[in-house]
Amino acid sequence: MHDELFKRARKAIPGGVNSPVRAFNGVGGTPVFVESGKGAKIFAADGRAFTDYCCSWGAMILGHANPSVSRAVAARARLGTTFGIATPDEVRFAEKLVSLVPGMDMVRAVNSGTEAVMTAVRLARGATGRDMILKFDGCYHGHSDAMLVKSGSGVLTMGASSSAGVTKGAVADTLVAPYNDLAAAEAAFARHGADIAAVVVEPIAGNMGLVPPVPGFLKGLRALASRHGALLVCDEVIAGFRFGFSSYSSLYGGVSPDIITLGKVIGGGLPLAAVGGKRKWMRLLAPDGPVYQAGTLSGNPLAVAAGLATLDALEADPPYARMAALGKALADGVSAAAAERGVPAFCQSFGGVFTIFCREEPVRSLADARRCDTALYSRIFHGLLARGVYTAPSQFECNFVSAAHTERDVDAFLSAFGKTLRCL
Numbered sequence: 001m002h003d004e005l006f007k008r009a010r011k012a013i014p015g016g017v018n019s020p021v022r023a024f025n026g027v028g029g030t031p032v033f034v035e036s037g038k039g040a041k042i043f044a045a046d047g048r049a050f051t052d053y054c055c056s057w058g059a060m061i062l063g064h065a066n067p068s069v070s071r072a073v074a075a076r077a078r079l080g081t082t083f084g085i086a087t088p089d090e091v092r093f094a095e096k097l098v099s100l101v102p103g104m105d106m107v108r109a110v111n112s113g114t115e116a117v118m119t120a121v122r123l124a125r126g127a128t129g130r131d132m133i134l135k136f137d138g139c140y141h142g143h144s145d146a147m148l149v150k151s152g153s154g155v156l157t158m159g160a161s162s163s164a165g166v167t168k169g170a171v172a173d174t175l176v177a178p179y180n181d182l183a184a185a186e187a188a189f190a191r192h193g194a195d196i197a198a199v200v201v202e203p204i205a206g207n208m209g210l211v212p213p214v215p216g217f218l219k220g221l222r223a224l225a226s227r228h229g230a231l232l233v234c235d236e237v238i239a240g241f242r243f244g245f246s247s248y249s250s251l252y253g254g255v256s257p258d259i260i261t262l263g264k265v266i267g268g269g270l271p272l273a274a275v276g277g278k279r280k281w282m283r284l285l286a287p288d289g290p291v292y293q294a295g296t297l298s299g300n301p302l303a304v305a306a307g308l309a310t311l312d313a314l315e316a317d318p319p320y321a322r323m324a325a326l327g328k329a330l331a332d333g334v335s336a337a338a339a340e341r342g343v344p345a346f347c348q349s350f351g352g353v354f355t356i357f358c359r360e361e362p363v364r365s366l367a368d369a370r371r372c373d374t375a376l377y378s379r380i381f382h383g384l385l386a387r388g389v390y391t392a393p394s395q396f397e398c399n400f401v402s403a404a405h406t407e408r409d410v411d412a413f414l415s416a417f418g419k420t421l422r423c424l
């Protein structure tokens, strides 16, 4: 049935999917088509059920079809879903984020993480009058032109886009350094310091698999940016409100960014993201300032209702300690089982977010991640899938434990993983 759906999909939609990783190109096989979800479970069009560790790439922190979020969205839908005019709930949403995220004096709602980062970069350029930005290999900041750049073989490179259709000009001002390599960032500033508008970083990387920052990396970037008059942009589209009821950079990073981007969790499963930061920067946005940014559906009432309901639920019953404990049990179990059978894989995790890396050494950068055995990853992925566990269909992505996952789910995961290893 999914084969038939995928055939139809491929005729009408490029690659059969509306976002590339869904196509299973990284693992092979026919992608899953989901009909519905409830809590930690998803139900496919062909009748299969899975325990879901994708959770819409972390957006569904409360699990699927959370009753209070569903109620809030349904109630809002009856009252009209967009006006192109300001609404009271947008104010409440902004006030909530401002009160919870240190260094976020003001915030603007947008529709996607891509837009949030695009605006952050424009803001940094507008604020400093400089053109260049420094990003890190393996970090993903959405699909805007300037951010679609990767480095060559682990060394600092310039101007090589990782997508067709991006002009040389659009990436000429994007510098790339390896993640967790402060010396490379220092070298970039030594050479281009007077021209760098911003350092853009995932304070804990989630788009090459889960890669936490090494001690001193974020603080070093903060110091570098300050010394050279550049802005520090922390892209927390995954990390914000994922590891605690605030930003990762304030809870764990020990740094105060100039600009913070949020997405995924704060939208409660609807298209909603945000860019916020220090007042002196945020006031540069139109209509108060010269940096233009706008959106027909920005601060969309339906999305804001889902976001507010999600934040309210997280506040009323914080799931963070529980998610972290489940994530740790899962990661420890996976690593132990792989070691016991002599399979070169281990689980890298933090706070309920995890990646099974198919190599034996820790992964600190994209160069490390690229050394993984992706064929082995595919076999593990399909072994888990066949046993009712949906994980990321790519070695270079994270998995997410939600507030709806239980110890039984983790036991079932480890049982499926053990059986998968025995069948390799």
Ligand SMILES: *Cc1c(COP(=O)(O)O)cnc(C)c1O
Pocket (backbone or CB within 6 Å): 111, 112, 113, 114, 115, 117, 140, 141, 142, 143, 202, 206, 207, 235, 236, 237, 238, 263, 264, 273
């Ligand atoms: C998902 C993601 C984005 C892009 O967000 P979209 O809503 O998919 O546009 C940007 N930055 C990071 C760190 C992300 O994980």
